[in-house]
Amino acid sequence: MKYFGLWLLIGVISWWWGLPADAGGQGFLFWRGQGIQLTGWLMMSLMALLVLMAARPRWLEQRLGGLDHLYLLHKWSGISTGVLAIVHWALTKSPRWLVDLGLLQLGGRPPRVGGDAWRGLAKSFGEWAFYGMLLLVIISLVRALPYGRFRLIHKAAALLVTLAAVHSLYLLQPSLRWSLFGWQVQLSCVLAAVIGLACLF
Numbered sequence: 001m002k003y004f005g006l007w008l009l010i011g012v013i014s015w016w017w018g019l020p021a022d023a024g025g026q027g028f029l030f031w032r033g034q035g036i037q038l039t040g041w042l043m044m045s046l047m048a049l050l051v052l053m054a055a056r057p058r059w060l061e062q063r064l065g066g067l068d069h070l071y072l073l074h075k076w077s078g079i080s081t082g083v084l085a086i087v088h089w090a091l092t093k094s095p096r097w098l099v100d101l102g103l104l105q106l107g108g109r110p111p112r113v114g115g116d117a118w119r120g121l122a123k124s125f126g127e128w129a130f131y132g133m134l135l136l137v138i139i140s141l142v143r144a145l146p147y148g149r150f151r152l153i154h155k156a157a158a159l160l161v162t163l164a165a166v167h168s169l170y171l172l173q174p175s176l177r178w179s180l181f182g183w184q185v186q187l188s189c190v191l192a193a194v195i196g197l198a199c200l201f
Contacts (some may be wrong), residue, residue: 048192082137126167158196165193
């Protein structure tokens with residue numbers, strides 16, 4: 001786990017290092033965008049770890065000190081992912097809420113030349129993954145299903161992780177895509193999707 005912790009530390013540092021020099025003077029919308037990117041990457045990193053633990057490779061079980069430790073880490077990683085998902089979702093919705101409350105004024109959006117159907121699909125993938133993962137976290141916490149059935153339903157998490165990976169890859173800000181942080185985001189997405197698909201078959 002120390003390697004995973006180091007991975008997260010490097011990611012947060014590279015995200016911070018990549019901020020523009022005038023970041024301190026930026027407003028709410030700038031930091032909202034940064035928060036969306038950061039929480040999205042943290043979620044994908046945790047999801048990659050979750051699907052890896054769900055596969056229960058023997059080498060990982062041994063490194064974590066046995067199956068009980070693996071289950072405990074899987075539980076808290078899932079809870080952390082759920083919390084980050086709620087923060088990520090709230091950040092995406094926050095401008096509309098603040099406008100409705102009269103706390104934020106937004107100018108008109110510049111017209112887009114041509115539609116981007118893939119962008120809309122990527123956003124839908126993210127919403128499906130969010131609601132699906134949140135449902136799985138709730139079910140696991142309240143233990144609403146017997147272990148045998150929940151184990152089968154839990155396989156759906158692998159598909160949700162793949163949807164989240166596509167969502168994150170497509171909606172990553174172009175200015176971040178080829179930075180160190182951007183490379184970490186893309187690597188986390190690819191790893192999560194590959195492991196998730198491997199768990200499906």
